[in-house]
Amino acid sequence: MEWKWEFSRTARRVKSSAIRDLLKLTQQPDIISFAGGLPAPELFPVEEIGEAGDYVLKHEGQYALQYSTTEGYRLLRRFLAKRMTQKGMAVDEDEILITGGSQQGLDLLGRLFLEEGDWIVSAQPTYVGAIQAFSAYGVNFHTVPLDKDGIKVELIEEAVKEKKPKFIYVIPTFQNPGGVTLSLERRRNLVEIARRRQVPIVEDDPYSELRYEGEDLPTLKALGGEVVILLGTFSKIVSPGLRLAWIAGPQEVIEKLIKLKQGADLHTNTFTQYILYQFLKGGGLDRHLKVLRQEYGQRRRVMLEALRENFPPKVKWTTPQGGLFLWVELPPGVDASALLPEVVKEKVAYVPGSAFYPNGGGENTLRLNFSNASPQLIREGMKRLAKVFSAKIP
Amino acid sequence: MEWKWEFSRTARRVKSSAIRDLLKLTQQPDIISFAGGLPAPELFPVEEIGEAGDYVLKHEGQYALQYSTTEGYRLLRRFLAKRMTQKGMAVDEDEILITGGSQQGLDLLGRLFLEEGDWIVSAQPTYVGAIQAFSAYGVNFHTVPLDKDGIKVELIEEAVKEKKPKFIYVIPTFQNPGGVTLSLERRRNLVEIARRRQVPIVEDDPYSELRYEGEDLPTLKALGGEVVILLGTFSKIVSPGLRLAWIAGPQEVIEKLIKLKQGADLHTNTFTQYILYQFLKGGGLDRHLKVLRQEYGQRRRVMLEALRENFPPKVKWTTPQGGLFLWVELPPGVDASALLPEVVKEKVAYVPGSAFYPNGGGENTLRLNFSNASPQLIREGMKRLAKVFSAKIP
Numbered sequence: 001m002e003w004k005w006e007f008s009r010t011a012r013r014v015k016s017s018a019i020r021d022l023l024k025l026t027q028q029p030d031i032i033s034f035a036g037g038l039p040a041p042e043l044f045p046v047e048e049i050g051e052a053g054d055y056v057l058k059h060e061g062q063y064a065l066q067y068s069t070t071e072g073y074r075l076l077r078r079f080l081a082k083r084m085t086q087k088g089m090a091v092d093e094d095e096i097l098i099t100g101g102s103q104q105g106l107d108l109l110g111r112l113f114l115e116e117g118d119w120i121v122s123a124q125p126t127y128v129g130a131i132q133a134f135s136a137y138g139v140n141f142h143t144v145p146l147d148k149d150g151i152k153v154e155l156i157e158e159a160v161k162e163k164k165p166k167f168i169y170v171i172p173t174f175q176n177p178g179g180v181t182l183s184l185e186r187r188r189n190l191v192e193i194a195r196r197r198q199v200p201i202v203e204d205d206p207y208s209e210l211r212y213e214g215e216d217l218p219t220l221k222a223l224g225g226e227v228v229i230l231l232g233t234f235s236k237i238v239s240p241g242l243r244l245a246w247i248a249g250p251q252e253v254i255e256k257l258i259k260l261k262q263g264a265d266l267h268t269n270t271f272t273q274y275i276l277y278q279f280l281k282g283g284g285l286d287r288h289l290k291v292l293r294q295e296y297g298q299r300r301r302v303m304l305e306a307l308r309e310n311f312p313p314k315v316k317w318t319t320p321q322g323g324l325f326l327w328v329e330l331p332p333g334v335d336a337s338a339l340l341p342e343v344v345k346e347k348v349a350y351v352p353g354s355a356f357y358p359n360g361g362g363e364n365t366l367r368l369n370f371s372n373a374s375p376q377l378i379r380e381g382m383k384r385l386a387k388v389f390s391a392k393i394p
Numbered sequence: 395m396e397w398k399w400e401f402s403r404t405a406r407r408v409k410s411s412a413i414r415d416l417l418k419l420t421q422q423p424d425i426i427s428f429a430g431g432l433p434a435p436e437l438f439p440v441e442e443i444g445e446a447g448d449y450v451l452k453h454e455g456q457y458a459l460q461y462s463t464t465e466g467y468r469l470l471r472r473f474l475a476k477r478m479t480q481k482g483m484a485v486d487e488d489e490i491l492i493t494g495g496s497q498q499g500l501d502l503l504g505r506l507f508l509e510e511g512d513w514i515v516s517a518q519p520t521y522v523g524a525i526q527a528f529s530a531y532g533v534n535f536h537t538v539p540l541d542k543d544g545i546k547v548e549l550i551e552e553a554v555k556e557k558k559p560k561f562i563y564v565i566p567t568f569q570n571p572g573g574v575t576l577s578l579e580r581r582r583n584l585v586e587i588a589r590r591r592q593v594p595i596v597e598d599d600p601y602s603e604l605r606y607e608g609e610d611l612p613t614l615k616a617l618g619g620e621v622v623i624l625l626g627t628f629s630k631i632v633s634p635g636l637r638l639a640w641i642a643g644p645q646e647v648i649e650k651l652i653k654l655k656q657g658a659d660l661h662t663n664t665f666t667q668y669i670l671y672q673f674l675k676g677g678g679l680d681r682h683l684k685v686l687r688q689e690y691g692q693r694r695r696v697m698l699e700a701l702r703e704n705f706p707p708k709v710k711w712t713t714p715q716g717g718l719f720l721w722v723e724l725p726p727g728v729d730a731s732a733l734l735p736e737v738v739k740e741k742v743a744y745v746p747g748s749a750f751y752p753n754g755g756g757e758n759t760l761r762l763n764f765s766n767a768s769p770q771l772i773r774e775g776m777k778r779l780a781k782v783f784s785a786k787i788p
Contacts, residue, residue, distance in 0.1 A: 041456035241664030270635030
């Protein structure tokens with residue numbers, strides 16, 4: 001007898017994506033990949049994590065290996081509240097929830113706000129993980145284009161009036177995938193719109209500590225206070241394998257999220273929370289950020305140089321001041337997905353930009369990551385990429 | 395201007411529970427708590443986890459701290475497939491998904507199967523975390539009572555015919571909270587019903603490795619193959635702080651779950667997966683299980699002795715052959731929730747049984763945990779409990 005599984009609407013919505021199948025192509029050991037958003041593994045603070053782990057097991061093993069609270073380790077939340085306050089965000093430890101990576105934060109916010117058929121406003125292109133998390137709830141995306149100053153905020157108020165979105169989702173600093181940063185003026189305007197129209201902003205902020213040039217800008221959270229829910233993460237600045245991130249928002253929101261998280265996974269990993277706190281307490285983060293800023297800054301320079309020197313003149317790209325990515329636009333009519341198999345033959349890879357378009361489009365765009373490969377490999381990979389593009393782009 | 399948050403139906407469904415408020419009472423440092431389901435922290439294999447961690451960071455740090463695959467670390471899945479196969483369950487590594495604790499497994503199964511208004515069948519009483527996880531999806535529980543041989547399987551087929559449930563949720567071995575174990579005959583009948591009626595069984599199996607007397611029984615998964623989705627966890631047999639559990643099910647189910655998990659949190663903690671695998675590979679689990687079986691077996695004996703020696707004759711209890719809990723029934727009309735504040739005054743605590751009733755009831759019942767406190771503390775705590783009960787129960 002054939003067994004027939006009856007899945008929920010949510011499960012039926014989640015489909016295998018053409019992009020994911022394409023990206024499987026790029027997972028070969030000898031490929032130079034600009035596709036993922038992976039930190040450089042050779043820079044992980046392995047030794048300091050080891051020391052922190054030894055300390056934790058020696059002195060706090062009975063706590064670090066036990067069940068803990070859903071909201072997360074109090075000392076870690078206190079550290080984050082203090083650091084955020086120093087950056088102009090008046091956040092208390094009770095306004096912070098520790099999550100198992102920012103992807104869980106996105107999912108919990110989906111659970112908190114979204115119903116089938118709802119609208120949200122986001123940039124186009126935007127983070128593929130956010131598209132995936134929110135799409136699971138059956139929502140519609142009203143997308144707003146980006147330019148070199150970030151999402152075009154002047155187009156948002158009309159969209160909010162018309163669509164009544166549950167929230168506005170933005171990555172203001174070193175946007176993924178665009179690499180662009182929202183200007184101060186637009187930040188102020190966006191917060192004003194949110195206040196005036198009573199629509200919350202979800203500010204995804206994984207990269208702001210990774211600035212290689214220019215001046216820090218205030219976060220939307222710093223400008224907007226309780227209208228902004230901020231997602232922060234240690235994945236890009238310490239280690240993604242520890243799966244530690246946080247949501248900072250008004251207490252009413254955090255309390256609801258705690259209840260939702262309790263049903264979803266009880267609590268975040270106790271052991272890695274303790275280890276991370278030990279690492280942070282010893283000043284590990286600022287030491288490590290210094291290393292990352294220097295290394296990733298160099299990789300970014302190398303990639304930009306290669307673009308200027310080797311790429312066909314009709315190819316355009318963004319010049320990010322930080323983060324992990326830059327965004328490339330091929331001439332209209334050139335399809336980055338169709339080119340990928342050619343590129344993979346040359347043992348190099350990127351993500352076709354259409355992956356980042358919730359409603360389709362972006363066929364002539366692609367995203368390049370510059371954090372994962374060494375400067376030498378970036379040079380070599382970019383040469384190979386330029387070779388294919390020069391042959392295929394008129 | 396007062397900000398008004400508009401939450402989803404899911405978020406509005408999640409309410410503060412009276413039980414949770416009551417249990418806050420019990421979280422005092424000097425209390426002897428039989429309330430939680432916590433392993434004994436002094437038995438955690440701290441030293442072996444430390445050695446495993448050192449090995450992982452020294453040899454595999456660049457992988458253990460990096461992003462990894464949603465389905466989980468392949469070697470860990472392979473270990474589990476092999477161990478399950480040895481226990482009579484023909485499971486392949488591709489039929490296993492690593493989750494962030496079994497609570498995440500329950501939530502993902504909710505996401506996979508459940509829509510608002512759906513029915514599921516469960517025992518009454520049943521695990522409070524499962525009630526919480528499935529209730530978030532707005533489902534109804536058709537509950538079936540337990541007796542000393544586990545859930546009354548003879549009542550399930552009629553319920554399945556009538557309610558068309560999405561699945562049958564059971565904890566066959568050392569049930570939480572009942573402490574009872576489903577008999578072999580009932581196991582066979584349950585699997586037959588599931589096959590005949592085409593309704594999947596979700597078998598929650600956190601405790602079967604913790605048997606202190608009697609003979610192992612085959613799991614439902616061993617008897618039912620592809621009609622059973624099994625949840626296993628390392629929380630009770632190694633450490634809950636590592637947040638590592640697994641779902642074993644047919645490949646079609648696992649593939650869907652992987653996609654749902656990818657949107658929910660990308661993947662489970664890489665670092666603790668590597669550490670756990672290192673611990674398992676070195677034979678740590680069987681060594682540790684020996685310790686746990688001896689210690690918890692003794693604690694169980696001490697608690698049962700105390701019940702026999704000190705408790706009023708009208709109080710009844712189950713005699714579990716394993717696991718962490720036993721179940722106490724007070725005379726009808728005596729309210730275990732109302733008694734709890736009295737009990738807490740004596741610095742001892744339990745969970746009122748009504749927490750485990752999805753549709754209300756069980757006011758005269760309570761759950762006792764015997765894994766967390768030492769034998770001496772169990773003796774002392776049970777004396778205090780007996781004192782209150784003797785005074786309050788006619």
